[in-house]
Amino acid sequence: MARKIRMGMVGGGRGAFIGGVHRIAAAIDGEIDLVCGAFSSTPEKSKASGEDLMLDPARCYADFKEMIQKEKRRKDKIDAISIVTPNHMHFAPAKMALENGFHVICDKPVTFTLSEAKKLKDIVEKTGLTFALTHNYTGYPMVKQARAMIKAGAIGNIRKVVVEYPQGWLSFPEEQKGTNKQAEWRTDPKRSGIAGAVGDIGTHAENLAEYITGLQITEVCADVSRVVEGRLLDDDANVLLHFDNGARGVLMCSQISNGEQNGLNIRVFGELGSLHWHQETPQYLKHKSIDGQRIFEPGVGELYPAAQVSSRIPFGHPEGYLEAFANIYKNFARTVRKRMNGETPSEFDLDFPTIDDGIRGMQFVETVIASGKSSSKWVKFKG
Amino acid sequence: MARKIRMGMVGGGRGAFIGGVHRIAAAIDGEIDLVCGAFSSTPEKSKASGEDLMLDPARCYADFKEMIQKEKRRKDKIDAISIVTPNHMHFAPAKMALENGFHVICDKPVTFTLSEAKKLKDIVEKTGLTFALTHNYTGYPMVKQARAMIKAGAIGNIRKVVVEYPQGWLSFPEEQKGTNKQAEWRTDPKRSGIAGAVGDIGTHAENLAEYITGLQITEVCADVSRVVEGRLLDDDANVLLHFDNGARGVLMCSQISNGEQNGLNIRVFGELGSLHWHQETPQYLKHKSIDGQRIFEPGVGELYPAAQVSSRIPFGHPEGYLEAFANIYKNFARTVRKRMNGETPSEFDLDFPTIDDGIRGMQFVETVIASGKSSSKWVKFKG
């Protein structure tokens, strides 16, 4: 008989943001039990965080090493771990988990450097375990509909892609106020790596564009800025794009677009029409052409199967960010369960970002940052 | 130490719709464990449904009576039951659960008749247990913001309320096709009671209007129709309203508004301004006045505490229907837990619909249906 996937979490203790999102996403579909964790940098805080979550105190560990070692020996041991720490703390727990037989689902960007990402890929391949990366925006049903429509030729050959992720939350020097942990690590090269906005949200934009279009960026021309005085990493970037089919594009990401929230937005223009999607009203996918405008919504009319299986409720009842995020966890859980049972996951089960998306993301970061410093117009996307 | 609330479910087996919604709503915040259920009308189907949910087969019961009796004797017995059956099956399990010491959370409308609702109120009061009714739309953060703004006088004395719930899913005789269980029971007087659209969604509109404004409807003038030929219950109603402060209003509910999904919409006009909210884009609350239009959103600017505590994620990441529904479950769980621990629930914990809302709803149904048949202009709201 089927059973829920048992999961442990690394990071996500008191005061963290993204850990709570992962927990809800894992809980929504009732396919995963969060049973243990190493939630914080100190054993005490980790225990207290686990207590908040009403977990068994014996399974609230001091750190990920203890968690992996002790869980490994339990009869009811976990199947998978979820990594929700800052970027510089992804690689070590991911590596150890995989090498000890645990499947891994990890926040993005996948690692601190491109070189770490490549090493991780070797480990994933060697162990044969499942590795999922939470580029959560690809979990939205209408994103999947867009992708399926493009694949089916609904807008013809793609000519132009405009993707942007404006935020405004770092319009002021939040990281210098001493009260915003999130702002502190996001702007700290030691924890975030070489990029700020480009790494945190530029990668989401890049991933979304490549997921929806099926194209790959081949070269970029980037104008990368640190707008807020004293900030150590970029907080705004405007990037011209060239794609492998000859299409052109623009990618913008910003943390200083005051008044914007999470305005991830994509427009794909093909020969025959265009598709428009905005993360803040994710239930609508606009299809425009010379013949007019049609709006696609979950549950309405004929949708492609990949979109259909990503909704939980009938039309007109909006699902949101957490449900999109949950689609990554649901597909991860189903893939892990089937693989543990010797079954073959379906194409829908496998519809989640992998280590390859992680490597693309790190390549994007390194290429854009390099272009930002270059006086050459175009910089090739690193292979 | 705190522990999760253990819950059993009545109804919601294979092929049902609302049961799945309740399960997700209960799971989201990690405060409730669904541990058992009597999911269907036959023991076999009930077991199979429990298996789908990966529950302990020993706790997948043949019917609610067996569930209540057997759970009562377990050491790890449930604390509460969730009732998600059609309307005519609410009263019996609710009564038995309460009388056996279990808290109850129940789908709406609360019972089959007003008289049942009143009996249930007596039982709730006698047992002193917690009873929640899932008028889920009041769980949206911006609904709570609207309510708090009105209470604080932001739009002054209320003059007019326009509330509507148009759906289009019964534009055709779905119930006569033999393939739509939902359509069948919703249009069947034996399972739904005296009202169709009025009972199913008119009550949501009524509850929302009274929740947001703090007013009570005192009399109605209703035009109630059965539009689709052969249908046994109303599928459209237009209702003029009078409120206890002298305000006027209009309530519309419809299942034959072809092209509409779940267009629950409310506009409240006060002396000083107005508030506008639409369920399909629930993250926006518009405040309009002679000075212009301002849009309130979760996490942006200064919101009232009741709105703040109802969001889980920062601005710009939309939460939806399931999270609003989960707010009812979360508050129910917290109230139950505190009461079990001898603590006093906060005003925020207690922010969920109760048996009194259930009685208002049944009064609304009976009054509107009576008005629809009456040639008198105004019919008093039944006390």
Next chain:
Amino acid sequence: MARKIRMGMVGGGRGAFIGGVHRIAAAIDGEIDLVCGAFSSTPEKSKASGEDLMLDPARCYADFKEMIQKEKRRKDKIDAISIVTPNHMHFAPAKMALENGFHVICDKPVTFTLSEAKKLKDIVEKTGLTFALTHNYTGYPMVKQARAMIKAGAIGNIRKVVVEYPQGWLSFPEEQKGTNKQAEWRTDPKRSGIAGAVGDIGTHAENLAEYITGLQITEVCADVSRVVEGRLLDDDANVLLHFDNGARGVLMCSQISNGEQNGLNIRVFGELGSLHWHQETPQYLKHKSIDGQRIFEPGVGELYPAAQVSSRIPFGHPEGYLEAFANIYKNFARTVRKRMNGETPSEFDLDFPTIDDGIRGMQFVETVIASGKSSSKWVKFKG
């Protein structure tokens, strides 16, 4: 060779609002020359107003009688007059103009009473001249598209109509401040007649609903209010409607919907789908059904001819209220010109409201006001 229609204006002097709108509407298409006027209640003010408009001082008359008498004797005399005075001043100049051989275009509501309207119809018929009524909202291209779609069966048999015209400009007792002429006459029974909001904007809603659907209202049940203390005429009404094909509906009009501007909005639900149009973004017509939502816009895709001929510029360049108003003037001018030349106007030339629309409007006013005072539920629409 064709020449422009020469027109005189009655009313619309300094401080008036709607006169200026008529002048722009008449000017836009270059088919009408405004050459004279009797703009105000005093000769001096009338002259001064004409001077503001850079008209020949010799043709700025003291009152409409002088204008009609003197123009009649000129070689280059006017062809038509435009009446833009308050309601109680429509009948006399219209009668005199027609009886002296001038075509008439008149602001709505057509007259002060239903009985006047019927007399005017007799005069129009007797003289055989052209009479147009400026129910300007039917001039919008997408309104015409909606009408044509319904006529062609795009949404099947009509089941429900929701039409509303909320305004907020009389939320406070503007008419008691002594500074708002518009508010004064609109709320003065001596100048506006028996109705306030119902007459001023309720008639627009009624006209729009009947124009788009091709149906006629047969009976109403109205809740008519005077919300602002001391006001002499209604400022809010909610009305249940029955139509001649059995369809039901709701009509709302309000001047105390604080925060609303000119929110004229109509939704028509048919068996097969629905149409949605909002005056404040008039370039969009939404067609919704079970298959999804399509948005019609001027110039995009295949539109019906009546919509096509009502736009002046290519898609994506919004036309607005003045252009819709101008469509009434343009069609009036073309009809007048063709009739003067002995030609037959086309169906598109004749697409403007006539004295019959005026009579329907006055019937609507009298019926709704009567229903508001009645304790009977339904009041038949007066014949």
Next chain:
Amino acid sequence: MARKIRMGMVGGGRGAFIGGVHRIAAAIDGEIDLVCGAFSSTPEKSKASGEDLMLDPARCYADFKEMIQKEKRRKDKIDAISIVTPNHMHFAPAKMALENGFHVICDKPVTFTLSEAKKLKDIVEKTGLTFALTHNYTGYPMVKQARAMIKAGAIGNIRKVVVEYPQGWLSFPEEQKGTNKQAEWRTDPKRSGIAGAVGDIGTHAENLAEYITGLQITEVCADVSRVVEGRLLDDDANVLLHFDNGARGVLMCSQISNGEQNGLNIRVFGELGSLHWHQETPQYLKHKSIDGQRIFEPGVGELYPAAQVSSRIPFGHPEGYLEAFANIYKNFARTVRKRMNGETPSEFDLDFPTIDDGIRGMQFVETVIASGKSSSKWVKFKG
């Protein structure tokens, strides 16, 4: 006493598009009389076009030279000419008109080359006559409100500007079909100059950005494309921008964005907030910041005078493209009239684009086209 400005038109005959727009724009406010023209390239077509417009046949001239020479000798001669020919035909009539004492209002881009534009500036300065350029989008009231807000510091120091003008009408090779005159000359280097989309609509985007922000672009990095096979001029461009205050930006213009109409859109991000405006719903100006979102509309709340004087009708009745265009004509007419009368035009009268805007536009065209061909990252804006 004041009189209307008498105007002649060059271009805009049968089959042309923009001429009709200019005529409506000139007519709307009743301040200008179109009395003559040289509408087409052949005398016959010019006459016929004038007849369509119901003008005096004696004043329908064979070409602009005849018009200027003959009008000059009339007692009731024109005051000004309007030039609405393709780009390569702007300079000659503008020069001759100015040198013969006529004021000029001219479609954009001002001339065929930057060098012509500079010569024209000399002539304007030498003659002391009024020259207006119809960058019509700056005529929208909410554009003027945005400009005034920025000037007053409402969003603080500007950090980022995103301006775009996507169209889709040239998604297919329209110019090769032999039926689309507009497409033919717009894509013909002999009539449009060195740029296609960049000249036609890129200049609108540039002008709008500089008008609203008060900043100047200092250098660009452009990716300029010819997407449709066989096309002779660019039909898409993505441009990175640097402004004189250090702000960064992106400008996109496109004629192959299939499904787009005239999606001119600007977002200006300042330290304290941002402003968002979209040409297709021009009545809304969104002001967003950390405190929330407010929507400005004509006639609502407190607006800056420049916005107030640009609306003709009360709030909620949308004005559109033609009224914005008319604001240019109205201000031009008032300036001309005052100057003819020896009066001083007000700052509002003078609020129209001039020869200086024309020169900026030609500089923009030359710089962007040069950058598109350059392998250097940044190209300085030509002085």
